[in-house]
Amino acid sequence: MPDSQGRRIALGCEGSANKLGIGIIAHDASGAAHVLSNVRHTFVSPPGTGFLPKDTAHHHRAFFVRVAKQALRDAGIAVSALDCICFTRGPGMGGPLTSVAVGARTLSLLWGKPLVGVNHCVGHIEMGRAITGAANPVVLYVSGGNTQVIAYAEQRYRIFGETLDIAVGNCLDRFARTLEISNDPAPGYNIEQLAKQGGRVLLDLPYAVKGMDCSFSGILGRADELAALMRTGGKGPDGEDFTPADLCFTLQETIFAMLVEITERAMAHVGSNQVLIVGGVGCNERLQDMMGKMAAERGGSVYATDERFCIDNGIMIAHAGLLAYETGFETALEESTCTQRFRTDEVFVKWRN
Template identity: 85%
Template sequence: MDKPKRRIALGCEGSANKLGIGVIAHDAETGSPSVLSNVRHTFVSPPGTGFLPKDTARHHRAFFVRVAQRAIADAGISVADVDCICYTKGPGMGGPLTSVAVAARTLALLWDKPLVGVNHCVGHIEMGRAITGADNPVVLYVSGGNTQVIAYAEQRYRIFGETLDIAVGNCLDRFARTLRISNDPAPGYNIEQLAKQSDGRVLLDIPFAVKGMDCSFSGILARVDDLALQMEAGRTTPEGDPITPADLCFSLQETVYAMLVEITERAMAHVGSSQVLIVGGVGSNERLQEMMGAMARERGGSVYATDERFCIDNGIMIAHAGLLAYETGYQTPLEESTCTQRFRTDDVLVKWRG
């Protein structure tokens, strides 16, 4: 009997407000990945509000079947072609994680396929490495729920620095609520577009909260919320200029991204790397990529990033990381196919890397 020319995984992601299901194939000889489908459906809450776990979980339950059917159809495969079902084990929001874990377990039972639980953060990293070709970079992982500076060593993704409170994406999202900015397609994206409308002359006084290799964003959020109140009251900058939403968004972005560049550069110096890979939803921000690129070039290095298809939560990153683990012999027994809101990046044995 001929050996299969490729292995195929279906990946299910639903740790936050994006339900993503995708199909990826690995060449059986070279291991090179091919994206066969990448389908996503986002729960969008009204302006000025966030997405509650119960509402997000209800959304994922309502759309899972049709998103899965489309992912299979777009990939041009049959159920028989699938080698394993991969799902996000954590970290993330409890309700949405549980909804997708139950659905993935159901598919594994219905189709009699092995199940593989995947760390969400490792999914981002491996997808970024596969798409960009970055060899052994320092990774800046920035999203709505996570902010970490990571480097690989001895079959673990080691965390060199992280947020001490809220994630940078959560800071941006919550400030978008203060300004009642639309959540469609994403609050952070809309903050970025507003920031581009600023002429850059007004850089408001915002705390620069770097503490060693770690960052803090809760105090920054409190400060920009206060500045938004001052704007509504008609107050001006010390130079007499009116404060605008564009100035607020510009100042917030410049401050938090400068913080991230600083701790990333420090990690690069520590491990002797000339590469930076930016992953996670905030990683699609053009200004962050620009600032990180300037720093990397000064060090004789380069920055790697992907567009929103791969940066923002998706099913193929779970399929890819899950298939890498599956190819080393790893499977998740049905009785252990749980999920958890807390799953550290450095808890994962990265057996597929030397």
């Protein structure tokens, strides 16, 4: 039921990868979203390593209670004000997803609140739309585990193109391991900073666009080969010296050009001049710049959010979950399972006409 101010309020729990996020959001009588709290705690692995599911799941279990308490304190509300508890059903890593789902089920039972399972990708899209005000954009969803070009049609988010192997964020993260770059605050962020120091040399990497889809594994393999060559004092194919910064610059330029190409093709297909970039890689300033130039040439514009909402967070799960809850959707306790493969276009988007 709406509170005394006519608001509905949801708590959202996100933990599909290495970030545990719990946030609280309110929808007022007009449907506008208001962020009440947005707390996040990240599992950071040592340089040269990735985060394993079991270690990440342990991190989420260890920090869930304190993050939830902090979210409630920051929001300044009582448990009784909550309408529902939302959680990420997938896609994501099995262990971390399950750990957070167990936490959400516990809160639901403890507080007597209905559960709402949320698709992680739809959470990103709806949060991006709410923050930027983008009306009906083509969405580029780029993160550690997902790479998709999406457009809305007939109450579904339709996937126009996607990765055929690894996600763009995973490509960047794995190359950060190759260079033994710090994972704090994020490997992709540190690659971006190194890339800003490069640009003197643009090396040749594969360009793998296949229709509306992309492939990144071959690009990563070639970048790893060049990194090994650099360590032994070797030179580039044209006899040039190059640095880790040049490698990061080259990798970004190549894979972002691929993303711009398939996004532009989707815009032409659906007749849209808006692009919304969501997901952790969407924070990258170079990607935003390249996409913005393409959109401007088409008489359009690009929309993106900062790290508060681009990077995985509980608020996006609370927002998408509350949108679904307001249309009558709930997840029964016995059906509150998680799945690593929960596709964006499987969700019935009842809250959009």
